[in-house]
Amino acid sequence: MAAKKTTIVTADDDPRLLRLVSRNLELEGYEVIATQDGEQALQAVETRMPDLVLLDVMMPKMDGFTVCTHIREFSTVPVIVMTARGQDKDKVLGLDLGADDYLTKPFSVDELLARIRAVLRRTSFAVTESKGMQPPLRIGELTIDYTQHQVKRGAEEILLTPVEYRLFVYMARNVGRVLTHDQLLEHVWGSEYLGESHMLQVNMNRLRHKIEPNPAQPRYLLTRIGVGYTFVDPQPTQSAS
Template identity: 40%
Template sequence: MRNEAILLVDDEAGILNMLDNLLRKEGYSRIVKAGTAAEALMAVRTTRFDMIVLDVMLPDMDGFTLCTELRKTVNTPVLFLTARSSDLDKLQGLYLGGDDYVTKPFNPMEVVARIQAHLRRSALYASDALGAEELYRYGTFTVNRTTGQLIVNETEMPCPAKELELLLYFCRHPNRVFTAQQLYEQVWGAMVEGDEKTVVIHISRLRKKLEADPSDPKLIVTLRGIGYKFVPPAGG
């Protein structure tokens, strides 16, 4: 049996039960179901979850607002389930701290596969962190994989798991160019149509934390039509 704890948040009992059954067939037993935002917030106060699957349309609080509340205390990967299929809604969810999204109606096995991919990456991340310290100091920021900390201008910045993993991947490969697809495959562990937006938003979130002027980035630069690369500051 798997030991990871998963929180499923959706006001549709049928979806909760379906995902619960599928995950249990895959060996996950520590599954908590919540039908409201209030129940979800109560659950995270008592349990450390390894993955949160979050519906956007909840009866007492929309999922975007709930994600913002969750991000005040947890860095757990958040996968949005949303019937709002417009790019604006997807981007909003990612900007507010979501790590991934699937639109309704969805293929249940795709959701399970994405959950497993996130959990595998998190387990690998935690396993590697037990080894030698991995620390990068570049100009005004320091990122420490072992402690999970991002320090910018001597101030610790909240950094959800996927943002931290993406930044660490850039730091390990300075001055190398990667497409959005390559970054998604390396950091998220899978690739399906539309996931390039996830990478774009995470890069935008990192720029807001790292760059003096996010609209004119100097650290994580865009090479139009090619991809992205991390350019260490001179002397950094």
Template identity: 40%
Template sequence: MTAVSANTRRTAGAGRVLVVEDDEGIRDMLRYNLASAGFAVHEAADGASGLRTARTSSPDLILLDLMLPGMTGLDFCRAVRKTSRVPIIMLTAKDSEVDKIVGLELGADDYITKPFSVREVIARIHSVLRRAQLEPAEPRSTPEVETIGSFTIDRAARRVTVRDREVKLAAREFDLLSHLVAHPNRVHTREALLESVWGPEFNGDRKTVDVHIRWLRQKFAGQVDFEIVTVRGSGYRLDRRPEAAA
């Protein structure tokens, strides 16, 4: 299938969205409703033309169908992530749970299951764009000391304080919290957390992640300016409150 020529409708200036979707009906529906919501919309009907359009249009966000002709949505996501951190929302079928997980691991920021409502798509776009604004523009090394409001983690000393009072953590609790704080506002699957925190040699129950998350929530509930959110069917995300993101 050949590319659809870029269609741009600039209205209220909500941002630039690239829709990469081979289904013409879905593409037309998204174009119309996103333009009505104030977005400048660019389109592509396959992955290769989507990459070309992404380079020329510099979108603020990409809506990406996983089931594309030729280059798959996963391949597209992998190619984009080599050079860009532009937010990506995947459009997936109900039975593609494995693809959802792989897509999130490759760097997609969220996913929406088909069939979807226009209101859900627009709400998710606004949410992902808000989260993206809280992230640093360029990759950074993990600092030894990091502060979120009244919370401070000192990685060199392996010490966590809240309002200058130390919170005692087990070694694995500290490592898990450190990883989440270092990578806020993005979804982490259980498998990714196990590999990053417990190590690739870990052969235990993946539910150990859930247990450690529960312990962290109990220790910090109502005391800190972030929340460890469960992303149903995917994993966990640490959300900083906007006033504590600076």
């Protein structure tokens, strides 16, 4: 029986670019669902549940930011947004809304494929790290259930994207240690993302809003200015005297 193809929804209102992207993805063995506006893209995600979504920012009917926001209401599917050159604010906004990565137009086919492979690899690693018979990890009110790929605060499940989950798990496994920006970027995103501190900052901010009771005064995910971040157990186990 043939293995199921990785499915990608791609959305762009430029028909030439849409054909170019779709054709090259198909040549790489991906199943492609091509859409020409935001509404079509969102409908395709809802009905087909793809493995990855590639979104242009500027589209008719519904822009890429709005599509990404709606996707994050029901799915953690990896999302890559395509932004215009020089529009750094669009990159940050896309990441802040839940995108996993971005591409700057114009881009080469090689860059497109590299970004897609990197995002899919991170998603695969996040799932792989959850397998096995590891017992749940509990820190304060938070619990990581590796077998279910879940993070909970008390009895409430916290919906994390694959990148957020991988970042959270890596920090939790190093509780009490200060992890540098480069350590976190290399482990979570890969060595090709070293120096892209905004990727880390935006995802850390999103994590705090999901994890912390009061994101403005974090208890778990603390900043070490000029160095990196540390995961703190607010209720460390007391050793017997």
